[in-house]
Amino acid sequence: MAEIAAARPPLAAVPAFARLRWLAAPLLALAAALAALSFGRYPLPAWETVHFLFAAAGIAPMAPDRYALLHNLIVEIRLPRVLAAILVGASLSVSGAAYQALFRNPLVSPGLLGVLAGASAGAALAIVAGADWLLVQTSAFVMGLAAVGIGVGIAHAFGGGSIIMLILGGILSGALFASLLTIVKYMADPYSQLPSIVYWLMGSLGQANFDDMAWAAIPMALGILLLCLMGRALDALAMGDDEARALGVPVTAVRLVTIAAATLISAMTVSIAGMIGWIGLIVPHIARLLVGPGNARLLPAAASLGAAFLLFADGLARNLSTAELPIGIVTELLGIPVFLIVLHRVRRGWTS
Amino acid sequence: MSHVVEARDLAIGYPNRRVGAGISLGIGHGEALCLLGPNGSGKTTLFKTLLGLLPPLAGEVRVLDEPVADWSRAAFARKVGYVPQAHAGLFPFTVEDIVLMGRAARIERFAAPSRHDREIAADCLAALGVGHLRTRVYTEISGGERQLTLIARALAQEPALLVMDEPTASLDFGNQIRVLEHVGRLRGRGIAVLMSTHQPEHALRVADRIALLAPGRLAGLGAPAEVATPDALADLYGVDAAAIVASLPALSRLQPPEKHAS
Known part of the structure; x- marks a missing residue:
């Protein structure tokens, strides 16, 4: 190739700001987490939260009674909720981005594919049946998986898997599981179970407690990591199955792992925080505007931005009025204008 | 003579629709074989079968003397590059991103492309005379430029065999000539080329041998003067x-x- 190499100028170094651009999303998430730990009914200045974190790590000294107060406030009250926001926001966004690459469809998300509806029907059914935590999660995952399968199956049976048919398939599958959920609600005890199901599905991070979060954190973090590692394979998949195979990508394995991981983590968000819409659709687009379409950078960026977005939305839900708003409503209200902006910016790329 | 790819009494098609049968052909190292055939004669189906993307209905495909089913996809991609017909693509990848996908089988599974990979990508683009496209967005360039990008991607696999499905179909006159010249140069580097085309004069220009694919069967295989x-x-x-x-x-x-x- 020597004579060919001479034909081109040497590769220009990537400018520093472009190389560091991927840092923007994680830094934003970090700032949002710090803000979420500081704001609340008992507001703290951000520097005091940082001081406490250093003290907790044993780096900085702090008066014992002050430390005990802040420990109660930050670690016991706010941290589970902040962790829940980070995990749920990151999971929904990263699985939305992964679904979009996998199905070659910029308009799908865990919500639009029916995963969230399937998972909520599954979780509600298990709750009404009096199942334990693990069974609720399993039921949510299995029904979420069934919802994807039905949506994709409809799209392939009737439209060869085109963009619009996959969305219609997802809507149909979502409607099916929404009606299943209604049946479950109808069967539920109207005085105790029904209100709890309804409030839970509206979406709140306030139900998060440390034990549940500790259990959920491991599979969710693993799922997010696994999806992030799929980045390059998903890039090739965006070119089509045959091309991806010809490029050396084990398409079937990548597809199975991606669907399983994305469905698992988005189903788990339902049992932690109810149905939270829009994030899984819009955050991947914002991330794509920020770091480009390459999934190796896009998926981590989407995870960080999703965490930041949900921390911000939860901050609004907690602080906007004296009574807490359901976070699902806040993300929808925030999501619609953001989606309009994104739509305006990216619609050129959707014409095919 | 050992073959890069060899089809033995191959039947091609889909479980419910047989497209062709009794196809036997082999391509030697550095040889250019052009496939001519009318629309619907099964050129793309034959390519997919040779590439291991479609299981043969009967017979066998061997690549470098190993049955195609025994190859892992990654090992196969290091030997055989595939240039599909240019398509629009969906996400706004840069041309460099697309060409770097050709390095997928040569990069550790979860690693990022190195500077060396980026240099190879730039070389492959420069070799086709489209080095200036490197930072452009793939969804925004012309059909001909996309086709050249996909050829560069297959070259980035550093293959022993390049399978090209109508590589000149969407190109203007100058780019057609450029691609044909490059096919000639690939032969010089020992890379075998299997390409289909609708233009017999292209086959006459670059092919060492020509295969005629009539619907359902191979109607001829041999030197251009004998077959065409x-x-x-x-x-x-x-x-x-x-x-x-x-x-x-x-x-x-x-x-x-x-x-x-x-």
Whole structure:
């Protein structure tokens, strides 16, 4: 190739700001987490939260009674909720981005594919049946998986898997599981179970407690990591199955792992925080505007931005009025204008 | 002679629709084989079968003397590059991103492309005369530029065999000539080329051998002068031999003059 190499100028170094651009999303998430730990009914200045974190790590000294107060406030009250926001926001966004690459469809998300509806029907059914935590999660995952399968199956049976048919398939599958959920609600005890199901599905991070979060954190973090590692394979998949195979990508394995991981983590968000819409659709687009379409950078960026977005939305839900708003409503209200902006910016790329 | 790819009595098609049968052909190292055939004769189906993307209905495909089913996808991609017909793509990848996908089988599974990979990508683009496209967005360049990008991607796999599905179909006249010249240069580097085309003059220009794929069977395989006769082409495409001669002046240079009298 020597004579060919001479034909081109040497590769220009990537400018520093472009190389560091991927840092923007994680830094934003970090700032949002710090803000979420500081704001609340008992507001703290951000520097005091940082001081406490250093003290907790044993780096900085702090008066014992002050430390005990802040420990109660930050670690016991706010941290589970902040962790829940980070995990749920990151999971929904990263699985939305992964679904979009996998199905070659910029308009799908865990919500639009029916995963969230399937998972909520599954979780509600298990709750009404009096199942334990693990069974609720399993039921949510299995029904979420069934919802994807039905949506994709409809799209392939009737439209060869085109963009619009996959969305219609997802809507149909979502409607099916929404009606299943209604049946479950109808069967539920109207005085105790029904209100709890309804409030839970509206979406709140306030139900998060440390034990549940500790259990959920491991599979969710693993799922997010696994999806992030799929980045390059998903890039090739965006070119089509045959091309991806010809490029050396084990398409079937990548597809199975991606669907399983994305469905698992988005189903788990339902049992932690109810149905939270829009994030899984819009955050991947914002991330794509920020770091480009390459999934190796896009998926981590989407995870960080999703965490930041949900921390911000939860901050609004907690602080906007004296009574807490359901976070699902806040993300929808925030999501619609953001989606309009994104739509305006990216619609050129959707014409095919 | 050992073959890069060899088909033995191959039947191709889908479980419910057989497209062709009894296909036997082999391509040697550094050889260019052009496949001519009318629309619907199964050129793309044959390519997919040779690439291991579609299981054969009967017979066997061997790549470098190993049955195609025994290859892992990654190992296969290090030996065989595939250039599909250019398509629009969906996400706004840069041209460099697309060409770097050709390095997928040569990069550790979860690693990022190195500077070396980026240099190879830039070299492959420069070799096709489109080095300036490197930072452009793939969804925003012309169809011809996309086709050249996909060829560069297959070259980035550093393959022993390049399978090209109508690589000149969407190109302007200059780019057609450029691609054909490059096919000639690939042969010089020992890379075998299997390409399909709708333009017999392209096959005459670059092919060491020509294969004629009629619907359902291989109608001819051999040196251009023996296979691409006016009568055979007339048969293949279902038109008049005189019309073939009139449309393809290049043919008369290949055929001995006395043959035209008949």
